[in-house]
Amino acid sequence: MPSRLIVSRELADLLKLLAHPDRLRMIEELRLGEKDVTGIAEALALPATRVSQHLAQLRAQRLVEERRDGRSHFYRLAHPQLAAWIVDALQFVDIRNRLDEGEHIDSVRALWSAQAPNTSH
Amino acid sequence: MPSRLIVSRELADLLKLLAHPDRLRMIEELRLGEKDVTGIAEALALPATRVSQHLAQLRAQRLVEERRDGRSHFYRLAHPQLAAWIVDALQFVDIRNRLDEGEHIDSVRALWSAQAPNTSH
DNA sequence: CCCTAATCTGCAACAATTCGCAGGTTTGCA
């Protein structure tokens, strides 16, 4: 009965997929709704190719869903609660000597989930 | 204000640390209380050296705390709620064609958190 | 003091991930 082993591998694969700064920001970016590749790339100041590669990975494990409209591909979170679950992880990051001195965990949490600083509109 | 970038990197580091089947099982193993290196190694059928290496990583990011008693080093979760948070991630793993057909998410969840099958006592 | 148990650390080989770039596909429009 190696189910336990199997589950630990599945979980590890999921966490590995999430364990990249760009992908985390992308998920956070999709928190409020769908967005197309170019939109994500601009919001996060990343090359569109990289965003596309990340999206392919997220898509492969069904974390995002795609909708095509003309030449644009819109992506949305398959599980909207994923973003909230990720924010919950902040309680486990080691605060000492990380995050510039004086920053409080709650302010960081608020900032992370805050609306992006409107790169364009 | 690159705080957002910094936070995404911190989160990614944390998830990267968790994204290993052995380490996930170790954390689950510590869910109910402290255990020494040999105890963990036996319960999970892993070489003690590997367990020690994993523990060093978890320790470095303060996810586990150490207590020494004689020659044994007992480890415990720094944040007991971490184990529950990890179990929550099961809702995001893609079920199709993973987990042997017919297995239900709830049964997997129960199995994962169930007491280990007593390898020895 | 010496031996052993329990654990830790350093290192090298191997494996996996990341990322840019080149080239391909699909769609809209003239």
Place this chain on the structure above:
DNA sequence: TGCAAACCTGCGAATTGTTGCAGATTAGGG
């Protein structure tokens, strides 16, 4: 049909992660 916009995929080089093994450390017991 031809062209350009928006995306996707394949590939190779550089980086990063994993793991066993050999050799320290630390502590208990003669």
